[in-house]
Amino acid sequence: MKRKLAAVLSVSMLASLFSGVAANAEEEITLTIMSCLQTEDEAELESAMAEAYMAEHPNVTIEFISVANNDLDAQVTTMAASNDLPDAFFMNCAFMSTALDMGIVADANDYISDEFKADLSEEVINYCTLNDTLMFIPWFQIPVALIYRADWLEQAGIEKIETMDDFREAAKSFTEISGNYGFSMVGARNGSGEARFSVYAKAFGVDEVWQNEDGTWESDLTSDKFKTALQSFVDLDLVDGVVPAGASETAYQDAVTYFANEQTGLIISGSNAVGAILNRNPELAGKLGSVPIPAATTEEGRHVTNLQVSGYTITTACEHPEEMADFLEFMAGYDNAVSFGSATGRIPVTNSALADEAFTGSEYIGFSECMQYSLPYSTFPAYAEVQDIFGEAYNSMLTGSSLDDAVATVDGRITELLGEYNQ
């Protein structure tokens, strides 16, 4: 009797074990993703990709949490503090070192497929890597270049915008042609304005903050080349008058609107601005061109760009990182990346998709060309504060401060900040 009972129990245990395996194969998986694109024009496209993935993987449910980009870092921080992290969140470059320091980032190297990684350029991988950790699975990039009105450039008789002098000349000519202004300056003191000024200053040879051989942090923000860059930038408004009124308040959306309304013909921006401009004014199709950020005509002048590679970070709270990585690779795959990129101007990260003819038009040439000039993103832990320091500098000069006053403030703040991290 006992043997029979033991046999029945063994059989039933085996059966339950196999049924468990079968259940695992069909395990219902929910992936929560905190997305700032859900609050922007790209929401439908992103949701459509999720729908397509869920159709292919019926056991997977993808739920987006919408958060405005400006609130994203704060939201992630508060959720991390309350142990309530989503499975993935959109990574802002300025938040990378803080997120790594908080221990909330799962190294994507552990989950990314070899095939996908082999299709990424070295620049893209370097951009997403911090202290040997692949911070996020790259989805698209929006390298910063100069977008211009090609028809106005021809009308002005300027062959190409290669240097900052050419740029200034074009801005003046475009002001005459448009009867309004020439350059859509984003002069607001926020991350968007600061990122643009950052590449402008770098074109003068400025390195905002770097670590020397003995590990000490140093900065060019008190150097003469930074002063030259700063003065040159604000002079576009204060001296040349080629910038719409209220430059210190002008945010990205305003700047794009001025361009789309044909009130200006130049804007320093990521490639997504091409999509935004054409969405607002489709009549500008075929009239846009782009070039790498002009090099300053100083000794250390150079072309430069910030690749602004973007994607989702898998968090340490994610219980299904492999599935999450699979979905993120699906979004960055050839078909999705090309259709998403052509609709939004957010350029693919994979070499195969980048070679598609959708990104070879005149409006994208500058963005393709500028990739060779990309610099890795700063690893300084308080880089966001460094950005705010030079943001305060150009913003205060646009509203009446002198160069000496602005630089004195920069000097005080950056010295204190670096001192803190050099202790």
Add this chain to the structure above:
Amino acid sequence: MTRNKNKFNITPYLFIFPVFVLLAALVIYPICYALYLSVMKTNLTNKWEFVGVANYLSIFKDGSMVKSLLTTFQFTVVVVLGHLVLGTILALALNKKRPGVNAFRTVLIIPWLLPDVVVALLFKWIFNANYGVFNNILIRLGILEKNQAWLSTGLAFVILAAVCIWKGYALIMVNMMAGFQSVPEDVYEAAKLDGASPVQTFFRITVPMIRPVISTAVILDTVWWFKHYTIIKLLTDGGPNNATSTVSITIYKEAFSYHNYGVAAAGAGVVFVVCWLISKIMRRVMDQNA
């Protein structure tokens, strides 16, 4: 008799228990947590280093926080005085029995009912340098020749204060109206018989009799605007050149832009103490005058 006195009665404690739990969860715990954060250097997840009063010292060493505290005092004084003057004048006007006064009461309370975000965006558009209706009107009237970026000039503080006065005068107005109606008619009649002028009647009779109402409304208004954030953030974001950077803006930036949570919590602690002191001092002054 003695036995009854010593007998523990649990009933009152049961009545206050739910409120005590709510207060503990929503008020006491956040205050204690903020105090705890203010003595730590932390990233809120895996780094918790006790630094004592270093964060408080850094606030007073750092010029920007002190400057923003001064800006906040300036802003609060201007806005609360504006509310008091405008609210009192309008309350006096609406306290008369005239045709249509109810309609005016309804209309004048509208700014108070509008969300801060709506008010900020509304005025941001009105004062927009390129599309704003304010520039448009001034250019049409021939006062301006070209567009002016009002929120980037020295007038930004004045504009911000004006917007906040417009947004919040109704709190004082409503309280004043309620106060006026609580003064018995016969007191006014007696004053009239004694030959008091309307101004004398207002300052010698009405104001002293409604002092508790004024006191409460002013304290509430002061504390409210001292820690105000939304309109300032959306309208000027602390600019131009930090001219409107109040302590709330600085604390938010410290926490969520620079990720210095300890310093931000210390700043919040200072604001808490300042608000508490304001209410204490104002209450004492008002009580002494009464």
